[in-house]
Amino acid sequence: xxxxxxxxxxxxxxxxxxxxxxxxxxxxxxxxxxxxxxxxxxxxxxxxxxxxxxxxxxxxxxxxxxxxxxxxxxxxxxxxxxxxxxxxxxxxxxxxxxxxxxxxxxxxxxxxxxxxxxxxxxxxxxxxxxxxxxxxxxxxxxxxxxxxxxxxxxxxxxxxxxxxxxxxxxxxxxxxxxxxxxxxxxxxxxxxxxxxxxxxxxxxxxxxxxxxxxxxxxxxxxxxxxxxxxxxxxxxxxxxxxxxxxxxxxxxxxxxxxxxxxxxxxxxxxxxxxxxxxxxxxxxxxxxxxxxxxxxxxxxxxxxxxxxxxxxxxxxxxxxxxxxxxxxxxxxxxxxxxxxxxxxxxxxxxxxxxxxxxxxxxxxxxxxxxxxxxxxxxxxxxxxxxxxxxxxxxxxxxxxxxxxxxxxxxxxxxxxxxxxxxxxxxxxxxxxx
Amino acid sequence: xxxxxxxxxxxxxxxxxxxxxxxxxxxxxxxxxxxxxxxxxxxxxxxxxxxxxxxxxxxxxxxxxxxxxxxxxxxxxxxxxxxxxxxxxxxxxxxxxxxxxxxxxxxxxxxxxxxxxxxxxxxxxxxxxxxxxxxxxxxxxxxxxxxxxxxxxxxxxxxxxxxxxxxxxxxxxxxxxxxxxxxxxxxxxxxxxxxxxxxxxxxxxxxxxxxxxxxxxxxxxxxxxxxxxxxxxxxxxxxxxxxxxxxxxxxxxxxxxxxxxxxxxxxxxxxxxxxxxxxxxxxxxxxxxxxxxxxxxxxxxxxxxxxxxxxxxxxxxxxxxxxxxxxxxxxxxxxxxxxxxxxxxxxxxxxxxxxxxxxxxxxxxxxxxxxxxxxxxxxxxxxxxxxxxxxxxxxxxxxxxxxxxxxxxxxxxxxxxxxxxxxxxxxxxxxxxxxxxxxxxxxxxxxxxxxxxxxxxxxxxxxxxxxxx
Ligand SMILES: [Zn+2]
Ligand SMILES: [Zn+2]
Ligand SMILES: [Zn+2]
Ligand SMILES: [Zn+2]
Ligand SMILES: [Zn+2]
Ligand SMILES: [Zn+2]
Numbered sequence: 001x002x003x004x005x006x007x008x009x010x011x012x013x014x015x016x017x018x019x020x021x022x023x024x025x026x027x028x029x030x031x032x033x034x035x036x037x038x039x040x041x042x043x044x045x046x047x048x049x050x051x052x053x054x055x056x057x058x059x060x061x062x063x064x065x066x067x068x069x070x071x072x073x074x075x076x077x078x079x080x081x082x083x084x085x086x087x088x089x090x091x092x093x094x095x096x097x098x099x100x101x102x103x104x105x106x107x108x109x110x111x112x113x114x115x116x117x118x119x120x121x122x123x124x125x126x127x128x129x130x131x132x133x134x135x136x137x138x139x140x141x142x143x144x145x146x147x148x149x150x151x152x153x154x155x156x157x158x159x160x161x162x163x164x165x166x167x168x169x170x171x172x173x174x175x176x177x178x179x180x181x182x183x184x185x186x187x188x189x190x191x192x193x194x195x196x197x198x199x200x201x202x203x204x205x206x207x208x209x210x211x212x213x214x215x216x217x218x219x220x221x222x223x224x225x226x227x228x229x230x231x232x233x234x235x236x237x238x239x240x241x242x243x244x245x246x247x248x249x250x251x252x253x254x255x256x257x258x259x260x261x262x263x264x265x266x267x268x269x270x271x272x273x274x275x276x277x278x279x280x281x282x283x284x285x286x287x288x289x290x291x292x293x294x295x296x297x298x299x300x301x302x303x304x305x306x307x308x309x310x311x312x313x314x315x316x317x318x319x320x321x322x323x324x325x326x327x328x329x330x331x332x333x334x335x336x337x338x339x340x341x342x343x344x345x346x347x348x349x350x351x352x353x354x355x356x357x358x359x360x361x362x363x364x365x366x367x368x369x370x371x372x373x374x375x376x377x378x379x380x381x382x383x384x385x386x387x388x389x390x391x392x393x394x395x396x397x398x399x400x401x402x403x404x405x406x407x408x409x410x411x412x413x414x415x416x417x418x419x420x421x422x423x424x425x426x427x428x429x430x431x432x433x
Numbered sequence: 434x435x436x437x438x439x440x441x442x443x444x445x446x447x448x449x450x451x452x453x454x455x456x457x458x459x460x461x462x463x464x465x466x467x468x469x470x471x472x473x474x475x476x477x478x479x480x481x482x483x484x485x486x487x488x489x490x491x492x493x494x495x496x497x498x499x500x501x502x503x504x505x506x507x508x509x510x511x512x513x514x515x516x517x518x519x520x521x522x523x524x525x526x527x528x529x530x531x532x533x534x535x536x537x538x539x540x541x542x543x544x545x546x547x548x549x550x551x552x553x554x555x556x557x558x559x560x561x562x563x564x565x566x567x568x569x570x571x572x573x574x575x576x577x578x579x580x581x582x583x584x585x586x587x588x589x590x591x592x593x594x595x596x597x598x599x600x601x602x603x604x605x606x607x608x609x610x611x612x613x614x615x616x617x618x619x620x621x622x623x624x625x626x627x628x629x630x631x632x633x634x635x636x637x638x639x640x641x642x643x644x645x646x647x648x649x650x651x652x653x654x655x656x657x658x659x660x661x662x663x664x665x666x667x668x669x670x671x672x673x674x675x676x677x678x679x680x681x682x683x684x685x686x687x688x689x690x691x692x693x694x695x696x697x698x699x700x701x702x703x704x705x706x707x708x709x710x711x712x713x714x715x716x717x718x719x720x721x722x723x724x725x726x727x728x729x730x731x732x733x734x735x736x737x738x739x740x741x742x743x744x745x746x747x748x749x750x751x752x753x754x755x756x757x758x759x760x761x762x763x764x765x766x767x768x769x770x771x772x773x774x775x776x777x778x779x780x781x782x783x784x785x786x787x788x789x790x791x792x793x794x795x796x797x798x799x800x801x802x803x804x805x806x807x808x809x810x811x812x813x814x815x816x817x818x819x820x821x822x823x824x825x826x827x828x829x830x831x832x833x834x835x836x837x838x839x840x841x842x843x844x845x846x847x848x849x850x851x852x853x854x855x856x857x858x859x860x861x862x863x864x865x866x867x868x869x870x871x872x873x874x875x876x877x878x879x880x881x882x883x884x885x886x887x888x889x890x891x892x893x894x895x896x897x898x899x900x901x902x
Contacts, residue, residue: 093902096847160890160898164845167889247819248896250812255894286762287809328762330782332808341759342785343803348534348639348753350818351577351811357754363818368754379756379803 013319019081020312021201023165025158026068028088028130030137030149032208032269033061040272042297057299059268064301065130068206071305072126073119078310081199085165086126087158088133092151094158097129098122153209155281156248159263163255166201170259202290202313203256203263207278210269246280246333253284262290262313266304270297279329279340286328291316293323335362343380534639535578535717536596537571538628539564542648543586546681547615549648552704556648556680557615563708565607571715572600576810577795582606583627587617588653590624596631621645621652621686622661625675629667642696644714645677647687661686668694674718678710717817757811758785758803760794772799782807816895824873824887829853832870845886845898875899 042056072084086098111117140148256263265285267278277294285292293308295301311320331340334355345354350364357376360367541560552559568580580603581596593613594603606612628643635641654661668675668690676696677687683700691698697714701707760782763769768777772789773796781790787801795806832853841850851871873887874880878899882890890897 094898101842101847101849154902156896156901157898160894160896160901161845161847163894164843164886164889164898165847167893168846168848168883168885171885245901247812247815248901250809251816251894251896253809254813258893283809324766325764327764327783329759330762330807330809331759332811343756343758345754346757346806346811348755351534351814352818353757353808353811354754372754376754376756 014314017079017200017312017314019079019083019199020075021083021085021166021169021199022072022075023085023087023162023201023203024068024072024206025087025089025094025155025162025203026206027153027155027208027268028061028090028133029153029209030091032153032210035210035273036060036208036268039270039297042270042272051298054298054300056270056272056297059301061130064268065126067302067305069123069126070302071310072122074306074310076118076122077116083199084122085162086129087161088130089153089155089158090133090137091149092154094154094161095129095133096161097133098125100125100129153207155205155207156245156252159203159205159249159252159256162203163252163259163261166203166259166261170198170201200313201259201261203261204309205263205265205281205284207265207267207281208269209278210273211276211278245338249280249284253287256284256288261288263288264290264309265292266309267292267294268301270295272297277326279331280333282326282328283330286325291322292325345376345380535575535642536581536632536635536639537578537642537644538581538583538596538631540583540585540590540624540628540643540645541593542619542646543584543613543615544617544619544649545615546649549680552680552707557613559704559707560646560648561607561610561613563711565604567711567715568600568603568607570712572598574715574813575717576813577806581628581631583624583631584613585619585621585624586615588620588623588655590620590627592627592631618651618653619647619649620654621647621690622654622659622664625661625664625668625690629664629671629673632673633671640718641671641673642714642718643673643675644711645675645687646680646711647677647684648680650681650684652686665690665693676714678707680707717814755804757806758798759808760785760791760805762807763790819895821891821895821897821900822876823891824875824882826868827870827872827874827881828868829870831874832872843883843886844880845882845890848883848885850881850883878902 037058037060039056039058045052072086076082076084084098085096088095088097112120137149253263263284265278265281267281271294282292284290291308293304295304308323316322331342332344332353333339334341334344335352336354336356336358339355341353341355345357346352347354347361347364347366347368349366350361352361352363354362357373357380358368359370359373541564543557547555547557547560549556571580572578577598579596579598580594580600581592582594582603584591584593594606597603624645625643632641652661673694674696675691675694677691677698679687679698679700683698688698690696697710699710699713701710762782763780765780768779769781769790770776771778771781771792772784773792778792781792782794782805783790784798784801784803784805786803787798789798789800791798791805795804795810797803798805841852842848843850853870868884871883872881873884875882875897878897880897880899886898
């Protein structure tokens with residue numbers, strides 16, 4: 001076993017932390033969950049017997065909600081004043097599931113004497129909310145609205161709603177800030193307005209949809225896209241059509257950065273379902289200093305939730321530690337076809353991103369020199385995407401299934417690994433520094 | 434003779450009535466009187482003609498905030514909100530072309546006049562304080578831009594910070610007050626020459642700008658064959674937009690310089706106005722794509738700067754397509770050799786074309802020459818391209834009409850709207866831009882939002898929760 005960690009310096013630990021508001025966005029897209037409920041068999045990892053023994057565990061939405069409930073109750077129980085807000089994101093729509101609007105039912109019909117009332121309220125209301133949302137989906141299906149079910153989950157809408165909620169309970173930059181003398185606060189590093197009782201907020205996104213999702217697939221279904229492009233009316237068309245898209249997600253990320261709200265991401269589709277990680281959610285987590293983690297499909301979700309996502313942001317680095325984060329692909333999405341790009345063409349005036357050279361910028365109508373187009377084409381051709389290198393070196397002692405799992409998963413989905421490019425350094429997920 | 438008619442749409446009509454106290458005896462005693470008339474916008478119009486705005490006593494912004502009868506700040510905050518809404522309404526919804534890659538020299542007057550105490554504690558301290566926040570905010574909105582700082586004192590000019598993209602570097606220089614001691618007189622000519630020289634190597638496809646903060650009332654330029662007018666001509670030829678903010682009233686040469694270079698000229702009336710003027714230069718300069726022909730005198734006045742600018746640039750906007758690569762950021766794992774310095778370092782970025790490791794982006798790849806930019810850098814400016822249209826204020830009748838339509842909670846934060854039936858018609862706020870029902874409706878997705886969310890969505894989030902479904 002590992003040597004015992006050096007005795008931590010208790011005096012440096014924070015004496016108290018502010019109450020914490022956890023906003024959970026749960027992806028309840030029916031198609032995604034049907035995939036998760038019957039995942040393809042996991043590849044075996046003969047060199048890691050400990051992991052190989054853990055069987056692939058199908059995950060259904062009810063099972064997961066039970067797990068989530070335990071996690072949320074743990075959050076409520078860990079400090080007085082902690083709060084939970086839950087949003088559900090389904091195909092093309094997002095909805096607040098908890099807390100219920102105050103004019104709705106005041107509480108469970110009969111409080112159980114042996115249950116802490118907030119737990120009971122939370123459990124019953126989330127269950128009810130999920131059922132309502134599922135019924136709505138059923139209606140949509142019954143009404144023959146099949147196409148709308150093919151839309152990706154409305155993550156961006158849910159994120160904007162969560163950020164609006166945070167803005168209401170923790171107004172940072174709005175009117176009250178305008179009353180403050182700017183010369184008095186020239187120090188941007190100072191944690192402005194973080195009083196002891198000001199709740200800290202964080203967003204946890206639970207993604208169930210495989211693929212790069214978020215933006216890329218939504219618009220391919222949208223017939224207005226091609227029309228817009230043909231008549232040069234893309235400015236208008238794409239504004240509406242990029243819904244739930246890359247631009248919206250990035251705007252959410254910047255707003256979250258401003259409000260110092262980390263966006264944590266737990267991605268459920270294991271590598272056997274999902275060859276590509278949800279890179280834009282990963283970017284969001286990276287840019288807001290949240291935690292990104294991909295489940296390996298071998299059970300243990302409750303433990304993951306508790307170990308990774310329970311500590312509030314103020315305790316994450318000390319005394320806890322965040323799990324090592326993977327390499328992040330900073331790829332972008334083109335405005336013309338919503339393709340994910342490694343190399344793109346960018347308008348020098350408005351910075352719109354396109355996947356192919358064109359004579360006129362679609363967004364700002366700037367004309368580009370036509371004679372440079374062949375050169376540009378040749379500059380961007382013959383690009384083979386560089387595989388994300390395996391940045392997790394094998395741990396010296398096979399003792400920690402988590403980091404090993406991750407490593408193996410990555411190896412599986414990335415055959416052409418450049419191992420020399422990595423290095424040591426990624427330790428165990430939880431360690432005390 | 435208001436001085437500020439020539440610039441900044443929106444600034445002209447708020448500057449003189451919001452912040453000027455028409456009372457001859459400002460100070461605590463005047464607050465009661467002002468409070469009585471609070472909410473009376475435009476009261477400042479009837480100001481004593483013998484007093485100029487800059488002669489008025491300096492007032493902190495919180496002095497203006499009045500508590501209402503119940504002792505709450507609500508009404509004051511409300512009018513601030515309304516002001517923000519009006520300002521936004523003035524921003525045209527017409528598509529704008531913005532120059533996003535910007536290079537700017539801030540030319541700072543460090544003459545003796547900066548020690549004037551008309552701003553508390555001194556002009557010098559106030560401006561340094563503002564500049565520090567300005568630089569941070571500027572880089573936030575112009576992540577691909579670069580700023581340099583030139584100072585003018587003792588009739589000389591000196592590059593304090595060379596053109597660069599690192600706000601921390603600028604901040605550290607700006608926090609060292611001893612090196613910035615004001616003295617002597619400024620020479621505008623030398624300052625402009627220095628700025629022009631510092632930008633001569635830059636491509637004209639990026640926006641070249643200077644922001645001059647001029648505190649003195651005259652410029653002391655060198656004798657010789659070259660005059661400031663020659664320098665001005667050179668600035669015009671090399672398309673360097675010059676914005677000048679004067680702390681001491683209107684100065685003819687300054688106005689001339691900014692007009693000829695399509696910049697803005699502004700006279701700061703007081704500390705807050707100075708801040709407004711400075712902050713007006715933070716968003717990338719815009720040109721309307723199709724200049725409006727005639728849209729009324731008011732709009733024409735407001736759009737004058739933009740129109741001229743469009744004319745100066747010429748009919749066919751020049752631009753280039755750039756090939757950019759989006760890298761992979763490595764975690765802080767082990768140390769590897771970087772291509773740019775040849776040093777062993779942790780982290781870094783992989784060029785997507787050749788796979789060599791670079792220490793920092795944006796940069797040109799040392800190996801294959803590809804411009805490597807992290808996509809969030811680009812994404813910061815996307816909200817200019819996909820702005821959220823202003824929400825419509827819903828009157829009581831509108832809400833009555835559409836009872837069945839939208840729920841009674843805000844689509845953003847899910848707060849409940851006030852019950853329409855309890856709103857008394859007579860008491861509805863007359864303040865323009867503020868909804869009596871507390872509802873604001875997105876025209877596109879037809880969802881209703883509360884005032885807080887309306888402000889937040891348009892100022893910070895830039896994405897409509899309803900439209901992104
Ligand atoms: Zn494309
Ligand atoms: Zn463009
Ligand atoms: Zn290097
Ligand atoms: Zn390269
Ligand atoms: Zn709201
Ligand atoms: Zn909308």
